Amino acid sequence: MKSPRVSIIILNWNGWKDTIECLESLYRITYSNYDVIVVDNGSKDESIQKIKEYAKGDIKVSSKFFTYNPYNKPIRIFEVSENEARDGKFNRPLYEKYDVNKRLILIKNKNNYGFTGGNNVGLQFALSVLNPDYVLFLNNDTVVDKEFLTELIKVAESDEKIGIVGSKIYYYDYKGRSDIVWALGGGGVDLKTGRAWHYGISAQDKKVYKDTNKIGYITGCSMLVKKDILIRLHGFDDAFFSYYEDVDISLRAKSLGYRLSYALSSKVWHKVGATSGGDSVPFIVYIKARNHVLLVKTHGNSLNLILAVIWLLTYKHARRFINFVFLQRNPRLLIHYYNGIKEGLLRY
Known part of the structure; x- marks a missing residue:
């Protein structure tokens, strides 16, 4: 065969x-x-x-x-x-x-x-x-x-x-x-x-x-x-x-x-991160946050979406804050993170 x-x-x-x-x-x-x-x-x-x-x-x-x-x-x-x-x-x-x-x-x-x-x-x-x-x-x-x-x-x-x-x-x-x-x-x-x-x-x-x-x-x-x-x-x-x-x-x-x-x-x-450049790239920070929200909007319900946004603005945000502000010393990346969440909520 x-x-x-x-x-x-x-x-x-x-x-x-x-x-x-x-x-x-x-x-x-x-x-x-x-x-x-x-x-x-x-x-x-x-x-x-x-x-x-x-x-x-x-x-x-x-x-x-x-x-x-x-x-x-x-x-x-x-x-x-x-x-x-x-x-x-x-x-x-x-x-x-x-x-x-x-x-x-x-x-x-x-x-x-x-x-x-x-x-x-x-x-x-x-x-x-x-x-x-x-x-x-x-x-x-x-x-x-x-x-x-x-x-x-x-x-x-x-x-x-x-x-x-x-x-x-x-x-x-x-x-x-x-x-x-x-x-x-x-x-x-x-x-x-x-x-x-x-x-x-x-x-x-x-x-x-x-x-x-x-x-x-x-x-x-x-x-x-x-x-x-x-x-x-x-x-x-x-x-x-x-x-x-x-x-x-x-x-x-x-x-x-x-x-x-x-x-x-x-x-x-x-070669992990070789193509995108990882989380030091503003667009990657933005698109990951946006698509995180978009995924829940596509496959979850309203309660899922509320919980997902809360998670992004609390636990995930704390990790991002430490990474961007203290480790990478690039706090402006937080703006791209916030914009991604916002765009995900406004899309469709």
């Missing part, structure tokens, strides 16, 4: 160095039926050119996780404009002539549409042109194990009600170590406060292994999604732009009757 077809979508925004390391690790996987789609989200650096140079074999990727492979170069790049991607224009017969590890689809978006919009362009293209059974959303600042996709598919195919599967994600570098778990595929969600958190390796979190019904969401860092879900939900909700979009789509998938699950033998290493 032929393996299910998987379209792997990687979003790049001014991060070509991370992207080519991710690509080099992907082209070493053992799974045999996949497509690699890089969506450049309106990068202002030399990302497009550098990705092309990598594909030609002009840039030799160095990584502590693998040895560079010169034998699958050059990789044939199929460039697709944003308009062509949205219209489904593509020379598939020519594309299919190349081996899976010697071809790359590069979609060039005109602007930065965020995690949601950028991935949705790639998703629309994949569904209309490649007809995959699954779509895998993978962060560009990751490196994957050779068996990671094989293990994801094993879990996904084990039960027809499983709709989304996540990988076991390690820190790429945690004080020189690469064996420290960042997230077990996803985490929990508490709509009473809007809080979402990663499941790690604590005794409490390990209980989730035995009862996957307790999984609240699968992280978008490495998220394998059944095609039917993406068609019915029309992909990610663009209102989120970035952050909490993975929680939102997980909750919406569960509302359709699908289950979430982990593939704990699927290993991915993640």
